[in-house]
Amino acid sequence: MNNLRIVFMGTPHFSVGILEAIQTAGIAIAGIVTVADKPAGRGQLLHESPVKQFGVQHQIPVLQPVKLKDPEFLSDLQALHADVFVVVAFRMLPAEVWKMPAKGTFNLHASLLPDYRGAAPINWTIINGDSETGLSTFFIDEEIDTGNVIKQIRMPISENESAGELHDRMMLEGGKLVVETLNAIADGSIVPVPQAEFTGVLKRPAPKLFKENTQINWEASPQTIHNLVRGLNPYPAAWTTWQNSKGERKNVKVFQTRISEQAGNGTGKLVSTKTQLFIDTTEKQIEILEFKMEGKKKMSAKERLMGNQAADWMIISN
Numbered sequence: 517m518n519n520l521r522i523v524f525m526g527t528p529h530f531s532v533g534i535l536e537a538i539q540t541a542g543i544a545i546a547g548i549v550t551v552a553d554k555p556a557g558r559g560q561l562l563h564e565s566p567v568k569q570f571g572v573q574h575q576i577p578v579l580q581p582v583k584l585k586d587p588e589f590l591s592d593l594q595a596l597h598a599d600v601f602v603v604v605a606f607r608m609l610p611a612e613v614w615k616m617p618a619k620g621t622f623n624l625h626a627s628l629l630p631d632y633r634g635a636a637p638i639n640w641t642i643i644n645g646d647s648e649t650g651l652s653t654f655f656i657d658e659e660i661d662t663g664n665v666i667k668q669i670r671m672p673i674s675e676n677e678s679a680g681e682l683h684d685r686m687m688l689e690g691g692k693l694v695v696e697t698l699n700a701i702a703d704g705s706i707v708p709v710p711q712a713e714f715t716g717v718l719k720r721p722a723p724k725l726f727k728e729n730t731q732i733n734w735e736a737s738p739q740t741i742h743n744l745v746r747g748l749n750p751y752p753a754a755w756t757t758w759q760n761s762k763g764e765r766k767n768v769k770v771f772q773t774r775i776s777e778q779a780g781n782g783t784g785k786l787v788s789t790k791t792q793l794f795i796d797t798t799e800k801q802i803e804i805l806e807f808k809m810e811g812k813k814k815m816s817a818k819e820r821l822m823g824n825q826a827a828d829w830m831i832i833s834n
Contacts, residue, residue, distance in 0.1 A: 518543050518702040520619070523598040525549040525606040527565045530687050534604045534624060535570050537691025543698055547577040547596040549606070585610050600701060602694060603656065614656045619701055621656045624690050626683075627722065628668055629654060630711040633661035634722030638686065639679050642747035644720070645739065647673055649682070651690050653697040655708055664708035667697050678749040678772075725752050732756045734784050738775045738800045745773045753808070758786065771814065772806040793817035 521544045524535055538545060548571040553562040564572075571578040577596065581589035590612055601614065601621035614621040627637035628650035634640075641649045650670040657663040669689060673682060700706045723729070725748070732741055732754050748754045753769035782798040794801040808814040 518699050520544065520599045520698055520702050521546045521597060522600045522602050522698065523547045523549060523593065523596055523617070524567070524602050524604070525609075526567045526604040527551050528605050529566045530683060530690075531604040531606075532566045532570050533687035534602075534691050534694050535567065537695055538602070538698070539574065541695045541698075543695070545574075545576050546598045547579060547593075549579045549581070549593070551607075552580045552582050584613055590616075600698065602698070604690070604694070608660060609656060611658065622653050622666060622697060622701075623656050623661075623663070624694055625652045625654065625661055626686050626690070628652060628670065628717075629661060629665055630714055631718045631720055632722040633719075635724045637722040638683055639725060639747045640720070640722040642673065642677065642679055642682065643744050644747075645743045649673055651686060651693050653693055654711075662711060664710050665714075666706050666708050667693055667700070669693055676746060676774075678746045680750045727755070730754055732770065734795065734797055736797075738780075738797055738802050741797065741802055742773050742775055745770050758809070766810045768810065769808045769814075770804060770806075771808070772804075774803040774805055776801040776803050788817075788821055791818045791821060793821060 518541070522538070523546055524531075524538065525548075526532075526534070527550050535545070535548075548567060550565045550567040550571070553564050553568070555562055568578050568580065570576075579589060579592055583589070584607065593613065594616060598617050600619045601617050603609065603621060603623040609621065625633075625637065626649075627633075627641065629652040632640055637649075648670060650668055652668045653666040654661070655663040655666065671685065671689060697706075730744075730748055730752055732744060734741065734756070745754045749771045753771055755767055755769050757765055758768050759765045776794060778794070778801040780796040780799055780801045782796060785796050787794045787796060787801070793804045795804060804817050806814065806816050807820075
């Protein structure tokens with residue numbers, strides 16, 4: 517029987533999926549730590565993180581420190597008497613926090629460490645065209661994503677899977693892995709492995725996503741472009757700039773593509789039929805299935821093309 521008391525630290529919806537698995541397993545959640553409420557939207561109303569909403573709904577104490585070294589927060593955290601801290605999609609912790617519980621603090625990371633250390637492993641594994649990924653639990657130490665690995669599982673990636681679809685699968689599998697990790701800590705069966713012992717494996721970075729590294733390069737190979745689009749779907753989305761015959765430019769987010777068998781001529785033109793939209797790249801045409809033009813709602817190509825039948829009604833502006 518698992519008699520551990522844990523404190524959970526996280527923020528987004530992904531973290532809630534892990535929390536639900538822990539609660540379902542009957543493991544005691546002594547408290548939750550998440551970000552402070554922030555104003556959002558036109559009305560600037562205070563927005564509560566999904567993790568806070570879970571805590572309030574299930575009457576679990578919630579701590580929302582602005583500074584993780586704040587003495588009052590550290591005192592409140594210590595008062596929860598947790599055996600283990602579980603971290604999923606949260607901030608980098610100071611030593612005063614991660615060293616606090618007697619049985620350690622561990623993190624769930626969405627890659628097979630030491631590969632893809634960083635903020636966006638789910639996105640980068642798809643952007644790079646990998647056919648396999650995985651999940652790791654590891655004890656937190658002084659650096660980011662470098663601690664001893666406790667458990668790992670491998671997961672295949674399908675040819676056209678998006679980051680959003682992989683995210684949802686990882687949330688389910690991640691909940692199972694975290695529960696397995698907690699049970700192993702409880703019965704003393706863990707054998708953590710230093711990441712330095714993972715020899716002969718890739719150690720690629722997974723940096724944050726910005727405007728600069730999410731723009732589509734239409735001179736890249738069709739597969740590279742397709743991987744970028746699905747690796748950034750649904751957020752933050754790959755983007756480009758389109759220009760019409762009048763010289764007007766619009767930024768466009770591209771959410772879904774398909775590589776056509778039709779050869780491209782490298783003109784960068786947008787070519788449309790009654791229901792389909794293609795881009796001529798250097799090798800093959802790429803079909804755009806779903807996109808969002810600046811100032812418009814997200815729509816399918818078929819929806820956009822109804823009544824807009826010019827063969828080259830837009831061109832790519834690089």
